[in-house]
Amino acid sequence: MISTQERPAPALDRVPGAAAAAADREDLRRRVAGALTAFVDRQQARLTSVGTETGELAGALRELLGGGKRLRPAFGYWGWRGAGMPDDDRVVTAVAALELFQACAIIHDDVMDHSETRRGRPSVHRRFGRLHGVAGWRGDGDSFGTGAAILLGDLCLAWTDEMFFGSGLEAARLQRARPLFDEMRTELMGGQYLDLLEQAIGGGSVVGARRVIQYKSARYSVMRPLQLGAALAGAERPLLAGYEAYGLALGEAFQLRDDVLGVFGDPVETGKPAGDDLREGKRTVLVALAGRSSSAAQGRLLERHLGDPGLDDDGVATVREIIVATGALAEVERMIRTCTEQAVAALAASPVDPCAEVALHELAAAATVRRF
C-alpha cells in the first residue's frame, strides 16, 4: 500500500513513544497551520484582484483559523498513517482543508445562534457589525455583519474542496475519498438542521440529543476525518469499519465532554461566557438527562432558564445545581467513560498500523479528562 512516490519525513515516520508523540502532535499542528496560511495567502491575492476592500474577509478568517485544536486534521492524518502510509506533506494539506470546513460551520453556526463570541474573540458577524459601526456606514450594522459572515462562510466552504482536491495527491487517491468527503458535508448540514428542529420543537429527549451528537459531532469530527485519511490511503473495509467503531464512540465522548464544559467550564478555556450554552437553550444530553430526572419544581426552573438570553450568574448557578442534584452530571461522566472504553477496545480490535496507535490512544484519553 505504500507508494514510493511519497517522501517520508524523519520527524513523524516512526512509532512514537508518549513523549515523542506530544512533540509530533505539536509538529503536526504547526504543519497544518502552515498549509492553511499558504492557502489563505493565495486566496487573499485572488480576492484582492476582485477588489482591495475585501481584505477584511481574509483578516477575519486568519484570526479564526489561528485558534482551534486542529482535532479533525489530526484524525485525518492518523487515519492515513494508521493505514500504514508514510508521512506526506500533501496529506497534511488535504486534511488541513477540514479546518476550512469547520470554519464555515462555526461562522454560520454563530450567525444562526446569535453568538457574540467564539474562541474568546468576537464572532465573525459581530466583528463585521463592529466594523460597520466604527466606520459609521449607512444601514443596519447587524445586517451588514450577518451578510459578511454568510459570505465568508460560503468562501470557506468553497475553499474546502478546492484545498482538499488541490492538495497534490494522486487523482486516484482523491477519487476514492470523494464519496466520504461528500457524505461528510451533507451529514453535517443535515445534522445541523436536526439540531435546529430539536431546539424549535423542544423535544428534549435523550434519544433526540444523541442523534444530533452522532451527526453533528461523532461522524463529522472523528469518524469521517479518520475514514478520509484511510480512503486516501486506499485502505480496505476492515480498517474503515474499525475507524467507524472507534470514531462514533470517541466522537460521542468528545461531544459529551464539550456539553459538560459548556455548562461547567472555565470561560478562559472555553472562550465563551460561563453558561452560554444554557442561554442559547442547547438541548444537550446533559440537559435532557436533568429534565428526565428532575422534580416538578426543578423542571419548572429548567424550563424557565433554558434559552433565556438574559440568564444571569445566579440563574446559571441554579441550573448547575439541578444538573448535579438530579445525577445528570454523574451520568454523563459515566457515559464519557464508557464511550472512551468502547473506542479504545475498537481500536485494539482494528488492523491499525502500530505507528498510529499511540496517537489515537492519546486522542481518546483527552476526552476523558475532566477540565473543571
Next chain:
Amino acid sequence: MISTQERPAPALDRVPGAAAAAADREDLRRRVAGALTAFVDRQQARLTSVGTETGELAGALRELLGGGKRLRPAFGYWGWRGAGMPDDDRVVTAVAALELFQACAIIHDDVMDHSETRRGRPSVHRRFGRLHGVAGWRGDGDSFGTGAAILLGDLCLAWTDEMFFGSGLEAARLQRARPLFDEMRTELMGGQYLDLLEQAIGGGSVVGARRVIQYKSARYSVMRPLQLGAALAGAERPLLAGYEAYGLALGEAFQLRDDVLGVFGDPVETGKPAGDDLREGKRTVLVALAGRSSSAAQGRLLERHLGDPGLDDDGVATVREIIVATGALAEVERMIRTCTEQAVAALAASPVDPCAEVALHELAAAATVRRF
C-alpha cells in the same frame, strides 16, 4: 478534439436553424431539469437517512429549482458545443450543477437582503419561518427560517462541486475545468461582498456599480459558464479569450436589463413586488446615473426613497419619474445596446464552432429586448 467516447444525441447534434434552436433550447432546459431532479432525489435519500424530518429541505429546493431561466447551464452547454464538441449527457449534468450554485447564491442573498419573495413565491427563509409559525414551535420563527436557509444554501454549495465533478466526464476534462470552477466561486462571493460594502458605504458611483456588475453578474453568469464548457472541451486560448470578450459584454447587458426590470418591470414577470430593488436600496448603474444627473431637489428625493423598506407605490412612481427625467433610463438602454453589439462582434471574431453560433446570438438578442 472530438472524443469517440461521447455519444451524440440526434436532437442536438446538428447546426440548428432559428426555429430548431428554440426547440433545442426547450429540450436543453428539460434535460437540465431532469439532471437536477435525479441529483436532488439522491440527496434527499441521503438526508432521510440522517433524519426523516429533513424532508422540508429537499422540498424547498425542488420548488426553487423549478423556476429560473437556466441561463448559466445554457452558456456552459454552448461553451462546450462552441468548442466543436458533440452533445453529451454528462456535460448537461455538469453544467446543471451551476443551477445549484445559483440556488445557494439566491437563498443566501435573500437572507442578506431580507427579501420576502423570490420568483413569485416566498423566499426560502420566509418559507421556513412560516413552517415554524404554523407548527407553533418555540423560539423565534425568523431565526429558525434564517438558520434553515443558511443550511440549505450550504448544502447547495457543497452539492455544486459534488454534481459537477460527479458528472461522469473524464477526470482529465474535469481537472482542466477546476481552476475556472474555483475562480468562479471566489469571484462571486468577493463580488457579493463588494456589493454589500457599496450599499453600506453608499458610494453610488457609476464605476463602483459597474465593478459589482462585472463580478456578480458578467463573469459569474456568462463568461465563466462559457469558459467552463470550453475548458471541459479542452479548448485553447483563442476560444477562451473570445468567450471572455463576449461574456463580459453580454453579462453586463443582462445585468443592466435586470436593473431596469427591477425598477420598471412587471411583477408578474420579475416575481418580485414592483420597486423592490428601490426598497432594498440597490446601488445599480441606473440609480447611480440618475443620482449623477439629478437636480438638488431630485437628489434629496432619491436619497430619501432609496433603501426605504416602507416605500409605497407613490414613492416608487416618484423615483421612476426621476430616473426617466434625468435621462438615466435612456442612457442605460444605450449601454445595453452597445454592450450587446460588442458581444455579437466578439462572437463573430472568435473561433466558435458554427453549431453554437445561432444559440449564442439568440442569447445575446434576449438581453436587448425591452420587456415593459
